[in-house]
Each structure stands twice: as structure tokens, then as C-alpha cells.
Amino acid sequence: MSLLIGALTLGFIFSLIALGVLISFRAFSFPDITADGSSTLGAAMAAILLVNHVHPALATAAGFFGGFLAGALTGTLATKFRINGLLSGILVMTGLYSVNLRIMGRSNVSLLGASTLANSAEQAGGALLGQASLDVMGWEVASREASMLLAAVVFILLAGGVMYVFFQTNLGTAMRATGDNAQMVRAMGVNDDNMIILGLGVSNGLVALGGALLAQYQGFADVQMGIGMVVWGLASVIIGEALVGTRSLGLSITGAVMGSVLFRLLVAIALRMGLNPNDLKLATAIFVFLALVTPALLKRLGPLARKSPARASHA
Amino acid sequence: MLEITDVSKTFNAGTPNELRALRGIQLTVEDGSFVVVIGTNGSGKSTLLNAVAGSFCVDSGIITVGGTDITKWAESRRARFIGRVFQNPFSGTAASMSIAENLALAAHRGRPRRLGWLLQRNLLGRMREQVSELNMGLEDRLKNPIGSLSGGQRQALTLLMATWLRPQVLLLDEHTAALDPKSADQVIALTERIVKRDKLTTLMVTHSMQQAASLGDRLIMMHRGQLVQDFQGAEKKRLRPDDLMARFEEVRRAELLDESAAAMLRRMYV
Numbered sequence: 001m002s003l004l005i006g007a008l009t010l011g012f013i014f015s016l017i018a019l020g021v022l023i024s025f026r027a028f029s030f031p032d033i034t035a036d037g038s039s040t041l042g043a044a045m046a047a048i049l050l051v052n053h054v055h056p057a058l059a060t061a062a063g064f065f066g067g068f069l070a071g072a073l074t075g076t077l078a079t080k081f082r083i084n085g086l087l088s089g090i091l092v093m094t095g096l097y098s099v100n101l102r103i104m105g106r107s108n109v110s111l112l113g114a115s116t117l118a119n120s121a122e123q124a125g126g127a128l129l130g131q132a133s134l135d136v137m138g139w140e141v142a143s144r145e146a147s148m149l150l151a152a153v154v155f156i157l158l159a160g161g162v163m164y165v166f167f168q169t170n171l172g173t174a175m176r177a178t179g180d181n182a183q184m185v186r187a188m189g190v191n192d193d194n195m196i197i198l199g200l201g202v203s204n205g206l207v208a209l210g211g212a213l214l215a216q217y218q219g220f221a222d223v224q225m226g227i228g229m230v231v232w233g234l235a236s237v238i239i240g241e242a243l244v245g246t247r248s249l250g251l252s253i254t255g256a257v258m259g260s261v262l263f264r265l266l267v268a269i270a271l272r273m274g275l276n277p278n279d280l281k282l283a284t285a286i287f288v289f290l291a292l293v294t295p296a297l298l299k300r301l302g303p304l305a306r307k308s309p310a311r312a313s314h315a
Numbered sequence: 316m317l318e319i320t321d322v323s324k325t326f327n328a329g330t331p332n333e334l335r336a337l338r339g340i341q342l343t344v345e346d347g348s349f350v351v352v353i354g355t356n357g358s359g360k361s362t363l364l365n366a367v368a369g370s371f372c373v374d375s376g377i378i379t380v381g382g383t384d385i386t387k388w389a390e391s392r393r394a395r396f397i398g399r400v401f402q403n404p405f406s407g408t409a410a411s412m413s414i415a416e417n418l419a420l421a422a423h424r425g426r427p428r429r430l431g432w433l434l435q436r437n438l439l440g441r442m443r444e445q446v447s448e449l450n451m452g453l454e455d456r457l458k459n460p461i462g463s464l465s466g467g468q469r470q471a472l473t474l475l476m477a478t479w480l481r482p483q484v485l486l487l488d489e490h491t492a493a494l495d496p497k498s499a500d501q502v503i504a505l506t507e508r509i510v511k512r513d514k515l516t517t518l519m520v521t522h523s524m525q526q527a528a529s530l531g532d533r534l535i536m537m538h539r540g541q542l543v544q545d546f547q548g549a550e551k552k553r554l555r556p557d558d559l560m561a562r563f564e565e566v567r568r569a570e571l572l573d574e575s576a577a578a579m580l581r582r583m584y585v
Contacts, residue, residue: 171428173416180409187368187407187477189394189425 001139005149007268011261012152013217014232016159016210018240018256021233023203024071026252027167028179032200033089033230034074035207037096038067040226042208044100047109047221056117060212067208068201070096075197100223107223116216121151148217155213159206160253166202167249175199176249207233228281231288236260238291317344317484317516322366322376323540336362337373338540344484344533347514353527353559354537355566360520361402363537364486367518369393380483395425398477400470400490407473410462414453414472417461418442421476445475449505467498471505478509485510487519491526503530524556534559538566 017039024032042063049059070092077088101107125147134141166172178185178195185192207229215221239262240255271277324337336359344350354360366373369390378386380396401407408417419433419442439457447454449471453464461469470490477485487506491499503526510517521527527534534551536544536559544562546554 166430168433169430170423170433171430173412173420173433174428177409177412177416177420180411181406183401183406184409185420186391187394187399187401188420188423189391190420190428191389191391 001136001141002145003268003272004265005141005145007264008261009145009149009152009217010214011264012149012156012257013210013213014264015156015236015257015260016213017207017229017233018236018260019160019163019253020203020205020207020210021230022237022252022256023206024200025234026179026237026246027176028196028199028203030078030179030196030200031086031089032071032074032203033086034070034092034096034200034204035230035233036226036228037093037100038070038204038208038226039211039214039229040100040221040223041066041070041096041103042211043215043221043225044103044109044223045208046212047111047215048103048105050111050114050116050216051109053115056115056120056216060117060209060216063212064205064209067211068205070208071204072197072201074204075193075200078200079193079196097223104221104223108220110220111216112219116219117151117213118148118216118219121148125150152213152217156257159209160257163206164250164253171198228284231281231284232263233260235284235288235291236263238288239263242291316346316379316381317342317367317518318377318379319343319363319367320377320379322373322378324362324366324371324373328374336540337366340366340376340540340542342535342542344516344518346516348533349510349515349517349531350519350533350535351527351531352518352520352535352537353522353524355563358537359540360537361488362540364488364518364520367484368397368399368486396483397486398424398480398482398484399486400473400477400488402489402492404466404469404473404493407476408461408469411460413458414446414461414464415439415442415457417472418446418457418476418479421479424476424480424482445479446472449475465498467494467501470494470498470502474502474505474509478513478515481513481515483516485515485517487517489520489522492522506530524559527559528554528556536562536566 017035020035024030024035045066046059046063049062050056054062074088074092077083077091078085083091122144125143129143129147131143134143134146136146167176174185174188174190175195175198177188178190178192178199182192185195211226211229214225236259237256238259240252240257240259243258243262244251244255246252246255267280270283271280275283319340319342322337322340323335326332326334326336340359340363352360352363365371367378369385369388369392373386376386377384380393383396385393385396399407409420415434419438422438442457443454446457451468451471453468453472461472464472474490490506491502494502506519507530509515517531519531521530532548532551534544534546534554535542543566
């Protein structure tokens with residue numbers, strides 16, 4: 001049960017990264033791999049501020065703005081300096097590795113003893129429930145784990161809601177339109193370069209926010225923790241699209257969150273069944289590869305599959 | 316008023332593919348004037364429109380709209396003065412977004428984008444009104460993605476978007492060339508109605524001699540990056556498609572003459 005709650009909590013925290021990837025990869029069709037660096041940046045900034053007794057909410061917000069700046073930098077390289085989008089992301093991500101080490105001063109910062117959003121959530125939950133464990137349909141659930149999950153859910157609902165509203169404002173709609181048709185957006189008097197810079201900023205801000213929460217949840221920030229974030233986020237987005245489709249903005253956001261949670265559950269099950277944690281990233285990469293090629297493969301096989309019964313009836 | 320003063324543009328300068336697309340264009344379009352631009356392929360008519368819209372920077376010359384020099388302005392900044400409809404019906408609208416969202420983006424053309432809610436109730440009301448005037452039955456489908464519509468419907472909506480806020484200059488770049496004849500007629504009728512109603516200063520490129528003869532109050536013909544003919548007033552009114560074809564033929568003959576004369580001179584003197 002504890003494993004299940006842990007997987008759910010991680011799934012909700014990681015859904016911030018999925019939402020960031022949703023913006024860059026889907027809304028802007030921009031293959032932005034800055035996220036690998038900006039997630040660590042968010043974690044590093046939050047961790048170092050927390051160790052220095054800054055209020056957890058402030059430290060987390062600082063993580064968001066750090067990621068925002070990193071994303072905006074990638075956007076600037078790609079638009080103002082006309083560097084290939086993928087390369088822009090690689091440049092910023094590579095540079096961020098050193099920046100993150102500088103911020104943390106070492107490769108790993110422990111949050112043991114620091115006051116974080118995670119233990120605020122635990123305390124609040126503990127005070128609310130007043131007991132060490134709960135009984136959920138016959139299962140014993142530690143109340144600190146339950147309150148952590150609840151806090152993550154509330155946080156993601158808020159973040160998703162804000163994102164949903166933002167993308168229907170005047171500015172947010174112009175950003176979505178930029179990813180759809182940049183020519184049209186220019187003809188409407190919107191500077192498409194600025195929209196991409198801002199959009200990648202918001203995207204990486206969300207990713208860094210995810211990193212900041214992850215660090216507080218697991219109790220440390222590590223300079224390696226961002227590796228594979230883009231692929232994880234993409235896997236969540238793809239699962240979400242398979243679950244609810246892409247018909248509307250609200251569905252896409254809901255799908256990305258659901259995809260992230262489901263993906264974490266699958267990971268937990270796979271690990272439980274004996275998958276070597278070291279193989280996790282390879283398994284994820286293969287999963288994303290299959291998810292990307294399967295639709296085209298099915299389309300090619302489709303006519304064959306449909307033809308064979310027709311032939312049978314002729315005979 | 317649109318003033319184009321001695322504008323030149325050369326693409327791929329200094330390479331074997333050098334193309335002198337505009338050569339010292341001089342054109343003043345009075346307020347409320349509807350100018351039709353015709354010319355052979357590669358004559359520079361689309362390039363002229365793109366130069367006004369700001370798709371690229373011109374090499375020399377000055378472009379002003381209503382007395383404001385916009386020569387150095389970026390495309391997106393010029394949009395506050397200029398409405399555009401493209402040849403490709405897909406270029407003017409964002410396919411994945413709804414009709415309402417597309418129109419709402421146009422209702423803020425050239426204005427700063429802030430955090431206000433986009434689809435305001437009164438704006439939606441005005442949209443229903445304007446869209447129902449198109450007589451395409453789209454007023455009940457405002458929430459549908461614009462990508463689900465036909466080319467003609469999209470082009471009609473693009474025209475509505477370009478003119479939602481009255482532009483100081485309206486640029487139409489062969490905006491019916493990619494449509495079937497029936498849709499093309501609809502869009503042309505709509506163009507005429509809107510331009511007349513709002514007294515828009517318009518520059519329209521077309522390949523159709525029929526449209527060129529029947530539309531507008533002035534017609535200019537381009538050839539090799541230059542203006543070679545300019546018909547205004549009564550002279551424009553008298554023009555028939557056959558006259559225009561004859562003019563094209565003249566231009567072509569003059570060109571042949573240039574070449575054969577050059578060949579003759581070469582034979583004699585070089």
C-alpha cells in the first residue's frame with residue numbers, strides 16, 4: 001500500500017514535468033530538452049534556499065523562476081540567434097549542469113532537518129487526522145503518506161487549473177496560435193519570437209517546479225536527478241493522449257496528469273516485478289519509441305488486416 | 316494612404332540565382348482606393364505585397380502608411396496598420412483552434428496581448444452577427460476547429476479577420492487562386508462588399524483577368540520588377556479582359572524585341 005501511495009504521489013509531482021513537456025513538444029512542436037537541466041535547476045535552487053532557512057513556498061517559487069529563465073534562454077537562442085531548436089536546448093542543458101553544481105556547491109544536497117513543503121504537508125495532515133495511520137478499505141495507510149499525496153493532488157489541481165485559465169487568456173491563446181501557425185500570428189500583430197521565448201519559459205518553469213517538489217518529497221537534490229525527465233514527460237503525454245485524446249485544452253492537461261500518474265504506477269509495478277532500476281531509463285526510452293511508431297505501423301498493417309477477410313469471402 | 320517610394324529588392328544577390336524582384340517601385344495608393352495588381356509569373360507582384368507587409372526588409376526605398384515610415388518595422392509591428400489574406404487558405408488561420416478563438420485573436424490585431432479572458436461575451440455576440448452575414452451557416456459552429464472547414468470558408472473567415480479592425484491597408488495576395496470557382500466567386504463578392512462598406516485602401520494581386528477587369532478603381536501591371544502600366548478612373552472602367560490580354564501580349568513582344576535587337580547588335584558589332 002505504501003508503494004502504491006508513493007507511486008501516486010510521485011506521479012502527481014512528475015505531472016508538472018509532463019505539463020511542461022506538453023507545452024513545448026505539443027503546443028509549440030519545439031523539441032525542448034532543456035527540461036533535463038531545468039528540473040535539476042528547480043531542485044537545486046529550492047534545496048539550497050531551504051537549507052538556508054528560506055520559507056518553503058518562497059524557495060519553491062524561486063525554483064519555478066529559475067526554470068522560467070532557463071527556458072526563456074533556450075527560446076532566445078532558438079529565435080533571436082536562429083540556432084536549431086534541439087541544439088539550443090542541448091546548449092542550455094549542458095550549461096545548466098555546471099550552474100547546478102555551482103548553486104549546490106556539491107553534487108548532492110540533503111534536506112534532512114530543513115523545513116520543506118513536504119514536511120509542512122505531513123504536519124498539517126497529522127494535525128488534521130490526529131492519528132498515525134488511517135484505515136482505507138481494510139488497508140493501513142500511514143497518515144503522513146496520505147497527507148503528502150493529498151498535498152500533491154491539491155498542488156497539481158491548482159497548477160493545472162492556472163494553466164487551463166492562462167491558455168485561454170488573450171496572451172495564452174496567442175501562444176497556442178504561434179505553435180499552430182506562426183505566419184498567421186505575425187499577421188495578427190503578435191511577435192512570434194517573443195511568444196516562443198515566453199512559452200518555453202512557462203514550460204521550463206513548470207518543469208523546474210516539478211523538480212523543486214521532487215527534491216522536497218525525496219529529501220535531497222542531486223545534480224544527476226534531471227537525466228531522462230524529457231523522455232518521462234513525453235511518455236506521460238503520450239499515455240495521456242491515448243487515454244483521453246487531444247480534442248481540447250482541458251482534456252490535454254487532464255490527460256498529461258493522468259498519463260503521468262499511470263506511468264508512475266506502471267514503473268512501480270515493473271520495479272516490484274523485478275525490473276532492475278538501472279534499466280528503467282532504457283525501458284522508458286523503448287516505451288516512447290514504441291508509442292511513437294505503433295500508430296504508423298498499425299496504419300500500414302491496417303489495410304492488410306482488413307483485406308484478408310474480404311478475400312476470404314470472395315473465395 | 317500607402318506610399319511606396321523607389322523600393323528595390325534583390326534576392327540571392329551576388330549568386331548565380333540573383334533575382335531582381337523589385338526595381339525602383341514608385342506607387343502612391345490614395346485612401347479608399349482599390350488597386351488591382353496583375354503581371355506575369357515572377358513579375359514581382361507578390362513580392363510587392365510582401366514588401367509592404369514586411370515579410371522581408373527591402374534593400375532600398377521607403378514605405379509609409381498614413382505618413383508613418385514603416386520601412387524598418389518588423390512584420391508583426393506593421394500588422395497594426397495592415398490586414399492580410401494569403402493565397403493559401405491554410406496560412407491565414409490556426410487550424411487546431413476554434414473559429415471563435417481565431418476571430419478573437421483578430422479582434423486584437425496589433426494590440427498588446429495581456430492576461431484578460433479572450434472570449435468575452437460581447438465579442439462572441441458580435442462574432443455571431445458578423446459570421447452569419449457570410450451566409451455559410453458557420454454562426455452555430457463557432458466552437459468548431461477552423462481546420463474542419465473548407466478552403467473557401469476559411470478564406471472568407473480570414474478576410475473577416477483581416478478586416479475585423481479596420482486596417483489602413485488591406486493586402487490580398489491571390490486570395491481566391493486556390494479555391495474552386497464557386498467559392499472563389501463567394502469570396503470575391505465578400506471582398507467587394509467589405510472593401511466598399513469600410514472604404515478600405517486595398518492592394519489585390521490576381522491572376523484572373525476577369526477579376527482584374529471587373530474589380531477595383533485602379534489597375535497596375537507589373538513586369539520584371541517594374542510597374543509597366545497604370546490605369547485609373549474612366550480608363551480603368553473601360554478595360555475588358557481582352558484588353559488586358561492584349562497588353563500582356565504587347566509586353567511579351569517588346570521583350571522578344573529586346574532580345575532579338577540585342578542579338579542583332581551582338582552580331583553586327585561584337
